[in-house]
Amino acid sequence: KIQSRDSELARLNRELRKQPSRASETELSFWQKEVKELAQDREMLIRERTRLGQEVAKLRPRLDALEEEREKLLAQLAQQKEEREKLLEQLAQQKEALESSTQVETVGMMVADEGGTIVMADALARQMLSVPNVEVIGQPLDGVYPDPRWAQAIDMLLAPEDGAPLSALDSGRRQRVHLALQVGSRPVHADLVALMGRDGKPDALVVTLRSEESPVEQREAIVGQANEFRTPMTSITGYTDLLLGEQGGLLTEMQRQFLERVKANVEQMGQMLNDLIRLASPDARRVELTPEPVDLITVIEAGIMGLAARFRERRLALRMDLPETLTPVRADQDSLYQVILRLLSNAALCSQEGTEVLLSAQEQEPEEKGSVPFIRISVTDTGGGIAAEDFPRVFRRFYRANQTLVQGMGETGVGMAVVKTLVEANGGRIWVETNPGVGSTFSFILPVYKEE
Structure with missing residues (x-):
């Protein structure tokens, strides 16, 4: 703007020079007024530019601090993301352990430093040694089991006497002791291994515990481990x-998409943990429900809100074909919410990105006279369909096709097994229909609520 004003002043000066020397007083007054106004505008713009420059200089430290804080939060997020990947790997290992129904051996682990102080102890190890469910980190290892052989083995491994036989060493790098312990009425096998440093002295002591447990005890241990996640x-x-709330600074569109993906995966991991805990619990086969009149529209809306991040992350649209009102169904509201959540989750995971998922509901009259009407709810995905030979395994526990997208399934076998169990416990029925190359439709029916 200042440059344009300077150009205007130069132009007016040229015009004045071209004017005849006998210009009238009126013309001279007009031109002088124009030049004066332009000069005032120029001065005002210079002052405004100076003021804005000072404000920017004042804001610069704050902007730099916000940028530094955002970098710190992004670094913390990367670290948390790495931890999440490790937890997912551990969770997958736990699920594999559950799949092996014939495997009855449980393995726990404890680690102590060179001074015999516990630095790590998982839930399985604490349970096998009957250690109280308190913080054991920082406690002496020789105090967790009251047996002189246990304490002697730890002392021997962490402070070996001079002249120890070389046969006790494994490849010259570590020393091992095996103990058969008796914890209550249960035998526990313990392998204590001293990890030796380059100076020939022990750096740490690793204790591996193995116990043959009943399926109920195994499930309790796995539930405890899963809860620690x-x-x-x-x-x-x-x-x-x-970060999504921009507490660490403004986000680019790509950064927001990355964070939405992290949040969606964390929600998926939480659902997987719930499935694992539900099926590994000793009373997993007992489902206690409280039937009541339930508004399906409210439950569906809650399920959609719970998976909003996952739908945004995969750029999926959700189309709903629902009547304005639906007769309440007779069901347990919490279990019905889990059914809707898992069916929508399956559709979100297996559908092609950028496509549309359809959720529909309608009331239908029974084919037999005198029977109670029912509500049919359906969720249609764009996952390419499910092979006919895989239909019997869709709702089976601990089964998942090796190539999920090809098979048209997004949820694990655990999740769909939970869906089937809950639907049937509420007096309903669930099934799947497929359109090869297009997608699948999971449908279930529940009876409407009728007062006695």
Whole structure:
């Protein structure tokens, strides 16, 4: 703007020079007024530019601090993401252990430093040694089991006497002791291994515990291990929500998409943990429900809100074909929410990105006279369909096709087994129909609520 004003002043000066020397007083007054106004405008613009420059200089430290804070939060998010990958790997290993129904051996682990202080102890090890469910980190290892042989073995491994026989060494790098322990009425086999440093002294002591347990005891141990995953997941969710709320600075569209993907995967991991805990619990076969009149529209809306991040992350549209009102169904509201959530989750995971998922519901009259009407709810995906030979295994526990997208399934076998169990427990029925090359439709029916 200042340059344009300077150009205007130069132009007016040229015009004045071209004017005859006998210009009238009126013309001279007009031109002088124009030049004066332009000069005032120029001065005002210079002052405004100076003021804006000062404000930018004041804001620069704040902007730099916000940028630095955002970088720190992104670094923390990357670390949490790495931890999440490790937890997912551990969770997959736990699921594989559940799939092996014939495997009855449980393995726990404890690690102590060179001074015999516990630095790590998983839930299985604590349960096998009957250690109270308290913080054991920092406690002496020789105090967790009251047996002189246990303490002697630890002392021997961490402080070996001079002249120890070389046959006790494994490849010259570590020393091992095997003990047969008796914890209550249960035998436990313990392998204590000292990890030797380059100086020939022990750096750490690893204790591997093995126990033949009943299926109920195994399930209890796995449930305890799975529950320990919740603490780091809460931390991941908290940092992700902070970044999505732009607490660390403005986000680009790509950064927001990355964070939406992290949040969706954390929610998926939480659902997998719930499935694992539900099926590994000793009372997994007992489902206790509280039937009541349930508004399906409310439950469907809650399920959609719970999976909003996953749908955004995969750029999926959700089309709903619902009547304005639906007769309440007779069901347990919490279990019905789990059914809707898992069916929508399956559709979101297996559908092609950028496509549309259809959710529909309608009331239907029974074919037999005198029977109770029912509500049919359907979820249609674009996952390419399910092979006919895989139909019997869709709702089977602990089964998942090796190539999920090809098979048209997004949820694990655990999740769909839970869906089938809950639908049938509420007096309904569930089935799947497929359109090869296009997608599948999961449908279930529930009876409407009728007052006695």
